[in-house]
Amino acid sequence: MSVQQLARDARLASVSLQSVTNEQKNEALLRIKQVLEERKDDIFQANEKDKQLAEEQVKLGKLSGSLFKRLDICNGDKFETILSGVSDITKLPDPTKKVTMATKVDSDLSLYRVTVPVGVLLTIFEARPEVVVNISCLALKSGNAVILKGGKEATHTNAMLALVIQDALASLPESNPIPKTAVQIVETREDISALLDLDRYIDMVVPRGSNSLVKYIQNNTRIPVLGHADGICSVYLDKEGDITKAARIAVDAKTNYPAACNAAETLLVHQDLLKSDFFSKVGQALLDAQVTLKCDTSSQSYLTEKLGNSNEAYKSKIQPVEDGDYDTEFLDHIIAVKVVQDVNEAVEHINDHGSKHTDSIVTENATTADFFMTRVDAAGCYWNTSTRFADGFRYGFGAEVGVSTNKTHARGPVGLEGLVIYKYRAYGNGNIAADYGSGKKPFLHDAIAPSDYHL
Amino acid sequence: MSVQQLARDARLASVSLQSVTNEQKNEALLRIKQVLEERKDDIFQANEKDKQLAEEQVKLGKLSGSLFKRLDICNGDKFETILSGVSDITKLPDPTKKVTMATKVDSDLSLYRVTVPVGVLLTIFEARPEVVVNISCLALKSGNAVILKGGKEATHTNAMLALVIQDALASLPESNPIPKTAVQIVETREDISALLDLDRYIDMVVPRGSNSLVKYIQNNTRIPVLGHADGICSVYLDKEGDITKAARIAVDAKTNYPAACNAAETLLVHQDLLKSDFFSKVGQALLDAQVTLKCDTSSQSYLTEKLGNSNEAYKSKIQPVEDGDYDTEFLDHIIAVKVVQDVNEAVEHINDHGSKHTDSIVTENATTADFFMTRVDAAGCYWNTSTRFADGFRYGFGAEVGVSTNKTHARGPVGLEGLVIYKYRAYGNGNIAADYGSGKKPFLHDAIAPSDYHL
Known part of the structure; x- marks a missing residue:
């Protein structure tokens, strides 16, 4: 499948995600958690494969010990932490469908500003494979489709985690409209440079990794980048x-x-x-x-x-x-x-x-x-x-998408709110602009009380 | 003066603007209105010069009649409309210094999210010289410094309007800290391509003009662009x-x-x-x-x-x-x-x-x-x-910076709110991260009521 097709599928998935309820999103997250548990052996096997290959690289001096350590998701309570991270995200409030402005423009014309998902996210990250799970769940909870690209050292683990998540989404009941293409993964550097050109389909890039990774992305795309290169x-x-x-x-x-x-x-x-x-x-x-x-x-x-x-x-x-x-x-x-x-x-x-x-x-x-x-x-x-x-958990956001040093959209530690934007929904009765203005109908511009919201 | 120096001056001006009160901003706007009135003759003279040169271009078929018409700010009530636009902006609420989140992180650590100006705006526009006044006033009201670049047909008018605005700012009382470098103008295309590279100093580009102008800017800068190329x-x-x-x-x-x-x-x-x-x-x-x-x-x-x-x-x-x-x-x-x-x-x-x-x-x-x-x-x-x-005035914003088709920051008709972002202000008592976490101090994360704000 071409990267263009994959990005288009993500865009179509994001349209389906617009109408999903908070309950359906949480149902999907809990299903993901369940299938991750069920497929633990597959995941650990893939992780072992990556670790074996990485071990050789460490011996050859081509990979650092700390990078190797980050690759591992089998030892200690790492896998349990990943799973509990998924349930934690279900407990967060839904950042979408919040009315942030409501104006009676005329007696029969109401205007609402409502939070909606940004659309399609592209996340590029380095060694830690748990980002696949974490960012997929943050994306789904905020109603966004996501395309993932991880570090090559974790190729097998990343691919398996993404596959398991897709299988979990595919196994949702008919009543849940979240498609499995809501989470997709690509593997090559060429895929990334092609995706960074597709501002037609991708709305935001969320890099997680080194200074040089972030700088490369910032310099090679017109898509807004949420993150920071330096932390000085x-x-x-x-x-x-x-x-x-x-x-x-x-x-x-x-x-x-x-x-x-x-x-x-x-x-x-x-x-x-x-x-x-x-x-x-x-x-x-x-x-x-x-x-x-x-x-x-x-x-x-x-x-x-x-x-x-x-x-x-x-x-x-x-x-x-x-x-x-x-x-x-x-x-x-x-x-x-x-x-x-x-x-x-x-x-x-x-x-x-x-x-x-x-x-x-x-x-x-x-x-x-x-x-x-x-x-x-x-x-x-x-x-x-x-x-x-300066950290999303310390700020009380419950989850952190990243820390942004941008001057627009989202700044500082970014929680789920950074993954939404808004749209204006107008409810009219055949209202036309030609009827208003000097000498014609005036605008009311009255605030609508929450109890009178009708949308 | 180099464009780098000019952009750095704008950045320094934007720092001074951070501490300006709404009263001081309105004082500056009313002073601008007053000086524009006082210097009406100078402005009309400059406009006549542009119109004479443009008339020749029209005769040669190099400029359209509608572009020529847009150039004119002398005829009819155009100048009066420009002046009343300035007073209208003084009546709008200050978009800065609004607390949008307040959290007690610990008994002695309070965290506030407060709206602040984006910083330095670069506005590139075409024939209409009134944009100089309108965008300068919107920038000042939202606490931003602005660098302007207008169309070459209006060079003399634009330069005179910017000069008059700077003179007005320079004549403010000592108590008003708004520097005249809060509004600056550049004239050449080379200046623009240099400025589009200065993401170090410039925080947002606000183009006002044709599809091709906006597309050119979007394709030639890493600075966020607020606006739209197409309206399909x-x-x-x-x-x-x-x-x-x-x-x-x-x-x-x-x-x-x-x-x-x-x-x-x-x-x-x-x-x-x-x-x-x-x-x-x-x-x-x-x-x-x-x-x-x-x-x-x-x-x-x-x-x-x-x-x-x-x-x-x-x-x-x-x-x-x-x-x-x-x-x-x-x-x-x-x-x-x-x-x-x-x-x-x-x-x-x-x-x-x-x-x-x-x-x-x-x-x-x-x-x-x-x-x-x-x-x-x-x-x-x-x-x-x-x-x-879909228009800022019809939406009740009182003023319109532009209409944005972006998926981040600001979308649709954009009022003064689109020219602000936020910062987090933390008020502690020597709090350190090492004191918190499992087995140590817990985070409170309680909302602070507006009556208890202390900042």
Whole structure:
């Protein structure tokens, strides 16, 4: 089957999905969970095949140990976690069919703005095969059709998971209109470049993976991309910051999970904090947490004098900042440090070098905090809070589609709401535009109360 | 000044605009109105210069009369309309600073989702110079900086209008932080291609103009584009339609303003309507309104038999449909006609050939209407209503930024709400992620009542 045909099938499936009820969507999800359980052996066999092939690649030094580990869905409680993830999604509220505006345009013409699925999603991801299940269920719950493309290391697992999901959908009762083409998978890189051209059929691309994957996609499609390439988050320590909060937040933001996009990569320090022990306490907390500090001149000499000269282990971790460090997502126990004159310079630095993801200020001064949070252009602007909170589960969304650094549609951690848009539904009685306007019928434009909704 | 510098200035202006109050924005708009009035002579002089140059182009056959007419802002009440448009925008509610989510993540950690300006807009438009004023005011009211590029025929008028607006902004009292770089203008095509590359500084492109202009922009930038290239709207006459409504709606949708994007280009007719006089009545109404019908075989022979054979004028306007007619925006007194088996085929035709703009069904059957409105993938799905209602003013938005056929961010007629996005503001007390999770502190995720908002 051609990729064009597959994309067209996804579009047709998405039309069927428009009329599906929340109960039918949950029925499909629970059926998927059941069939995944029933076909556990098939899935594990496919996963073993991928792992065997990957093991050879690891031996040849062509695949990293951590990538190999992500490939595995058999060991520990990983498979159970995947299954419980499916039931969790059934418990979320239906993001579609919500009326967000209702206007009486005339006595016999009502206008409603109603949330609807975006349509067809294309998800491109790397090693973790559980994304097949997770994103398929998020897509179905929000009424979207989805085309999946996973990493080549997980080819067999991905294909089997997609097949099992399709079988589950095909086995739904006649009364449930969700077609199995609501979830489809492609395997080659050529398929992807063909799909990225099909803005006629595909409404949104949701990449999940490395910076380079996301950048490649952003540069090669006109379809809107929901996600983020970089996560360059900063913590700014203000002159009126609390020292305990400053140390705790800096350490947590950097070390709680350094590989996450919401980990801090830059520490901005008000110059006054170098006139006391304030910044040396924060520096020491970071050094004790095995963080390497890549410092500008003044912070390097301050920290060396306060900490480095008396301690070789510290000294080796107090390093000079290099070109590009303030634009680098280290994803490691490394943080770039810069001394700034004031909050204004901190904001400017972040707006110039940050990735509009999440930035935090540590201060006890509410006015300074508001200045920072208002002027920093980021999806998350935090006061005395670690950047690590930028996450759909922590925000209470129940599920996370991804974190977006876009300036349109959806921003920050994105839950199911990011997979819907709206349409206007007008209910008339033969109304024509020629009847309205100056000297003719006026528009009412009255809000319709929810109790009077009629759609 | 380089285009890069100009775009960077716009970005810096947009940061200043983040903290501006609604009163300050309205103060700026009223100041703009006042200075436009004061500098009316300068503006008319510039407009005369453009019109003189354009007149020569008209004589040489290089510019159409209608384009020349659009250029003129001196005659009639055009200038007054521009000025009253400015005061109208001051009366609209501020789309920013609205809290759309408020969650107590923990007793000492509050999370708010608050609407904020998108940032920097780039607007590219054609002959009408009033767009300079209109879009600048919409941008300012929504807290966005804007870079403008108009058509070359209106170069002098556009430049003068932008200069006057900048002068007005520069003359604001010290207390008003809106910088004059909030509105800037560029003049050359090279500037535009450079700006379309600057996704680092520009957040959204709002083209206003021809299909080819919009398509060019969509194909040449990674920046999100708000707008529509095509407006291929359809009216579907169902077998259970009311004949009076059918004729009125078909005629209004086609002829009320054929050059508009919300005019109908395709008429889909249930086959049963050819078994009676139903469709000949509709056809006659269209023919009487000087519409040419480009018909498929069955509708052509039906209409020819019923109307054409006895009337030469009718006959000449009943023509065979040609390749591509169902994908064409005629923008004229021409409509493509197709007979369909049922509502399902009508929906399929629209989803294949339409431009996701606005489509209408004429039927007295509520179930059929719901089927159509649910399954047609368009920004507007109408029941017994002319497609011509797809318009920001008719929807009651007070102003229209444009009509979007996008599937993300903003869809259909777009008011000021389409120029804002949101950010998350978190207010903590030194909260770190490491303190939460299984075996540690739980998340509350309680909604915060508006009366308890503290931000």
